[in-house]
Amino acid sequence: MEKSPGKTIIAVFISGRGSNLKSLIKHSKKKNSLFKIDLVISNNINVKGLQIAKKFKIKNYYVKYSNKRIFESRVLKLLNKNKIDLICLAGFMKILSRKFIKKYSKPIINIHPSLLPKYKGLNTHSRAIKNKDKYSGATVHIVNEKLDSGKIIIQEKVKILKSDEEKTLKKKVQKIEHRIYPKAVIKLFTNY
Numbered sequence: 001m002e003k004s005p006g007k008t009i010i011a012v013f014i015s016g017r018g019s020n021l022k023s024l025i026k027h028s029k030k031k032n033s034l035f036k037i038d039l040v041i042s043n044n045i046n047v048k049g050l051q052i053a054k055k056f057k058i059k060n061y062y063v064k065y066s067n068k069r070i071f072e073s074r075v076l077k078l079l080n081k082n083k084i085d086l087i088c089l090a091g092f093m094k095i096l097s098r099k100f101i102k103k104y105s106k107p108i109i110n111i112h113p114s115l116l117p118k119y120k121g122l123n124t125h126s127r128a129i130k131n132k133d134k135y136s137g138a139t140v141h142i143v144n145e146k147l148d149s150g151k152i153i154i155q156e157k158v159k160i161l162k163s164d165e166e167k168t169l170k171k172k173v174q175k176i177e178h179r180i181y182p183k184a185v186i187k188l189f190t191n192y
């Protein structure tokens with residue numbers, strides 16, 4: 001994927017905890033990092049993710065989600081004003097409209113807690129356990145107009161043990177998430 005020279009300027013969309021946001025920020029602070037987290041947008045107020053952004057002095061906005069159209073037009077203004085190269089969805093619990101995805105000229109990527117194409121949508125861990133899957137994992141993919149269906153950038157798996165329950169599996173998968181999301185960002189603009 002082509003981008004102008006210099007660091008990739010990223011906007012991260014969140015709805016809650018922001019542990020993936022934190023991992024992206026930490027990687028962006030490394031020496032010679034290829035990307036910079038410049039903007040954090042949350043559709044929820046008073047969430048931990050916004051506190052993380054504040055702590056690291058990153059521009060952050062709570063944008064009220066009264067309806068999709070108004071939300072997206074406000075967000076678009078923020079993105080254009082800040083010259084964003086890439087949107088990273090990280091636990092963003094709203095679905096962007098087809099129009100937004102089609103119209104927005106820069107890439108949008110997402111992290112999903114399953115081995116896509118398995119278990120699109122919610123409750124991925126309990127579904128994997130219920131189906132007695134041997135493996136679960138996490139996937140970073142391009143966002144297209146179909147939910148959790150765009151081209152896969154990186155995927156990593158982890159064994160599901162007999163003793164695993166939703167909580168323990170979630171923990172293991174999140175560990176993978178924090179590792180692969182920064183990798184995927186770099187991969188997107190280098191050899192993808």
Ligand code: GRF
Pocket residue numbers: 014016017018019020021049090091092111112113174177
């Ligand atoms: C992650 O499990 C991610 O895969 C999913 O939402 C969760 C967000 O977690 N899309 P966090 O807010 O980054 O801690």
